[in-house]
Amino acid sequence: MKFGTKAIHAGVSPDPSTGAIMTPIFQTSTYVQKSPGDHYGYEYSRTHNPTRTALQQSIAALENGKHGICFSSGLGAIDSVVKLFNPGDEIISTNDLYGGTYRLFTKVFERYGIKFHFVSMADPEQLSTYVNEKTKMVWVETPTNPMMNIIDLEAMAAFTKKHGLLLAVDNTFASPYLQNPLDLGADIVMHSVTKYLGGHSDVVMGALVVNDDELASRLVFLQNACGATPGPQDCFLVLRGIKTLHLRMERHCQNGKTIAAYLKNHPKVEKVYWPGFEDHPNHLVAKRQMRDFGGMISFTLKGNSLDDAKKVMESFELFALAESLGGVESLCGHPATMTHASIPKAEREKVGLVDSLIRLSVGVEDAEDLKNDLANALSKI
Numbered sequence: 001m002k003f004g005t006k007a008i009h010a011g012v013s014p015d016p017s018t019g020a021i022m023t024p025i026f027q028t029s030t031y032v033q034k035s036p037g038d039h040y041g042y043e044y045s046r047t048h049n050p051t052r053t054a055l056q057q058s059i060a061a062l063e064n065g066k067h068g069i070c071f072s073s074g075l076g077a078i079d080s081v082v083k084l085f086n087p088g089d090e091i092i093s094t095n096d097l098y099g100g101t102y103r104l105f106t107k108v109f110e111r112y113g114i115k116f117h118f119v120s121m122a123d124p125e126q127l128s129t130y131v132n133e134k135t136k137m138v139w140v141e142t143p144t145n146p147m148m149n150i151i152d153l154e155a156m157a158a159f160t161k162k163h164g165l166l167l168a169v170d171n172t173f174a175s176p177y178l179q180n181p182l183d184l185g186a187d188i189v190m191h192s193v194t195k196y197l198g199g200h201s202d203v204v205m206g207a208l209v210v211n212d213d214e215l216a217s218r219l220v221f222l223q224n225a226c227g228a229t230p231g232p233q234d235c236f237l238v239l240r241g242i243k244t245l246h247l248r249m250e251r252h253c254q255n256g257k258t259i260a261a262y263l264k265n266h267p268k269v270e271k272v273y274w275p276g277f278e279d280h281p282n283h284l285v286a287k288r289q290m291r292d293f294g295g296m297i298s299f300t301l302k303g304n305s306l307d308d309a310k311k312v313m314e315s316f317e318l319f320a321l322a323e324s325l326g327g328v329e330s331l332c333g334h335p336a337t338m339t340h341a342s343i344p345k346a347e348r349e350k351v352g353l354v355d356s357l358i359r360l361s362v363g364v365e366d367a368e369d370l371k372n373d374l375a376n377a378l379s380k381i
């Protein structure tokens, strides 16, 4: 099946007891057994729930993977990945990382004796110096947030295979529509389902997808043993969101392209970060590993004034100033004061994350209206 067909049909089948075409919300914590141990495959909803089963199968299919495992948030999913390891083990991670992941790694798991190396992944071979017998996994995000750098997943997978490491990819920014890391050699794909998969800014959820049966059973064990599982109503909402994932993504990409080009030609804009531009440093890698370039765009203002950036964001009427991304509505964020405020200014500026940098999650509204909103807001400075 092609992607759009999978988005609508994979993992779901009409309810056998009623014929309901949509998977019901199985709002139950427990299941009656005919005789001790003789049940219908469901015993307790932390362990299994039919609405969650359908969603896990759907997400696995979208990532061309065998096993989908859902969690109550993206960070809940990452938490279970790190719990595969033991004190003394080491993980190499991208340095341009989602702030919550960085916090989980450094403020929680370092206390339990797991060591993290945060490094630039422009060239996988540079990672060799961090690999020793304790190294277990490489953690990658691509495109990165908010600088929109692209990491070559095939090259990274060749590197991790050579060194016997697991490769885990946070695929949240791309969504399974744009990029399927398992096909490129990754071992674990992670999603903040909260973003594009859910797509309507009404659910917080996470997911992992893997092919290896043994790795899957260890992660399913952790899902049940640690208990960060999503409720059935949330699973239903995401199943509903997924049915239009391909349609939404097509429009996110189209609008992203229009808005990126508009900003690039705007006299008050200094720099636009979007992997679809031919002069983006990783454009060719993006073209090879992604179906299209998405609707996530960052840009900076000429003069690099924090006050100007604030004025622009306060002047938007459509772009809502809010954390998160990937919903149908357009959002804007200010990494220097919001998501990346905990990173020292000098460190931020080294990677280009300056005070005037604004991040857009371009939604699926009419592009003309979004352009007008940007024109109006930029006219205020």
Ligand SMILES: *Cc1c(COP(=O)(O)O)cnc(C)c1O
Pocket: 073, 074, 075, 076, 098, 100, 101, 141, 145, 170, 172, 173, 191, 192, 193, 194, 195, 204, 205, 206
């Ligand atoms: C939002 C996000 C997360 C965390 O997911 P939650 O669902 O908020 O827990 C992880 N990685 C990336 C790239 C994100 O955007």
